[in-house]
Amino acid sequence: MKGLYCKSAVSDAEPKFVIQETTLPDALINHQVRVQVKACGLSPLDLKLLSDVGDQRDLIPVGREVAGVILQVGPKVTSFHPEDEVVGILPLDAPCSGLCDIIDIDEHYLVQKPEKLSSVCVAAALRDGLCAYTALHTHARMAAGQTVLVMDGASPFGLMCVQLAGYHGAKVLTTSHSPDTHAFLEQLRPSVGVQEPLVARVIPVYTGSDMLPLVLEETGGLGVDIVVDSGVRLQEENDRETDEDKLLPHKHDIISALGVGGHWVTSHQDLQLDPPDCRLLHLKSASISFLNPEVWTASSAQQGRYLHILKDIVEKMSAGVLRPQPQEALPLYEATVAMETVQRRMKQKAVIQL
Incomplete structure (x- = not known):
């Protein structure tokens, strides 16, 4: 199984993105679920932030906004069942790339995906929706x-x-x-x-x-x-x-x-x-x-509020209240080039369909 990673050891140069083989453990632990990824959103990688929080890995997983179907659940999982469609954002210290065919993730980072909402649409827009909620509701207390x-x-x-x-x-x-x-x-x-x-x-x-x-x-x-x-x-x-x-x-x-x-x-x-x-x-x-949207997954202090925000975002997207601009899905073999473009321009987005 292959995933996309960033070689952070390259200093004084643009980050280098590579495809690497990865494996999953045989058994799930506690609250983990195994998800077959259908689409993955690519956002610019903040290497300075990762350094500030102590993430010094040589290979940093790339692609964290994922949408997919649950294949298997751990022994203590209570929120999901196999074949449930889910969407979520992998934490900063996630061991695997969201561009892998199958990933393991804690159930507390996922919410149910409405049936009529496409995986590509939600993977492309979930992070922007989270940023908007954080800016207007959490920080500005909009009324x-x-x-x-x-x-x-x-x-x-x-x-x-x-x-x-x-x-x-x-x-x-x-x-x-x-x-x-x-x-x-x-x-x-x-x-x-x-x-x-x-x-x-x-x-x-x-x-x-x-x-x-x-x-x-x-x-x-x-x-x-x-x-x-x-x-x-x-x-x-x-x-x-x-x-x-x-x-x-x-x-x-x-x-x-x-x-x-x-x-x-x-x-x-x-x-x-x-x-x-x-x-x-x-x-x-x-x-x-x-505005730092990473605080939601970097700290578990307000995990319940974070999941409520994610759920509200996908429900509003499904109802048509939030309508992101259509994003053309790219095949997996274009992921490396797409991520290099996203990282270079910093404001651009891309979504990969698996």
């Missing part, structure tokens, strides 16, 4: 009637945030990075309920539009309650920035767009705030949270 600003709403993560915020009655503002994504966001409608636009205003940052005055215009000068970013610029524009970097919001613009008591959820790991930025946050009594 109906609030105004939410989502950066790059057409990205896989941004789209989940837009739909989740709209479903819970928030007023949604977002930015677009191209004419195509702008048109997509303008035409976005919920699949259930009143067919009104999900986004109150789409700000085309690719045209050079200044985001801050448009946000303040839309909110009557009060600012937004929640900002969710997918990256941020710490410095003013310079010649070394890529075109994608220039589309990211500046940290001071985000803070200025926050209203009194507002909350900024950032995915920027190395965010640095200057004293004027902190002063402005203090004046607004605003706060910042760092």
Whole structure:
């Protein structure tokens, strides 16, 4: 049985991904279940995070968002039975790759997959759904009637945030990075309920539009309650920035767009705030949270809440409330090249069908 792994020992160079043979133990222990994988999502590998938590393995398993069918259950498993369809995210210290035909995983990382939800769809979007829930519910405590600003709403993560915020009655503002994504966001409608636009205003940052005055215009000068970013610029524009970097919001613009008591959820790991930025946050009594979705599987302190979130995500996807953009499934023999592309671009996703 083969799986995809990352050679972490390669320093000062791009990570190298290789196919390796792997074996499973003869018997399952306690709460483990044996799953035949039907689809596996590929997300960028955070090697720095793995190093910080002490994962120093030479071969790091790749592919953690899995959907499949249970073949066998351990002696203490109570939640599942053979032939149940399940979906889940492998923990950081998982010994096997999600791209193996058959894997062993603890039952407490899995939830039932609705019958009409495809394995490819849920494996491709589960992580983005988890990030959206973590940002809007766990960190920002989103409530109906609030105004939410989502950066790059057409990205896989941004789209989940837009739909989740709209479903819970928030007023949604977002930015677009191209004419195509702008048109997509303008035409976005919920699949259930009143067919009104999900986004109150789409700000085309690719045209050079200044985001801050448009946000303040839309909110009557009060600012937004929640900002969710997918990256941020710490410095003013310079010649070394890529075109994608220039589309990211500046940290001071985000803070200025926050209203009194507002909350900024950032995915920027190395965010640095200057004293004027902190002063402005203090004046607004605003706060910042760092979005790290790995904390759910890295710590078992809130395992029940984590499983509740996963279950709600797949149920909303099955009902059409959360509709990820269609993702083309790739065959297993393209997994290495696909993962190299995902790792290089950092924001791209891929899904492998087994």
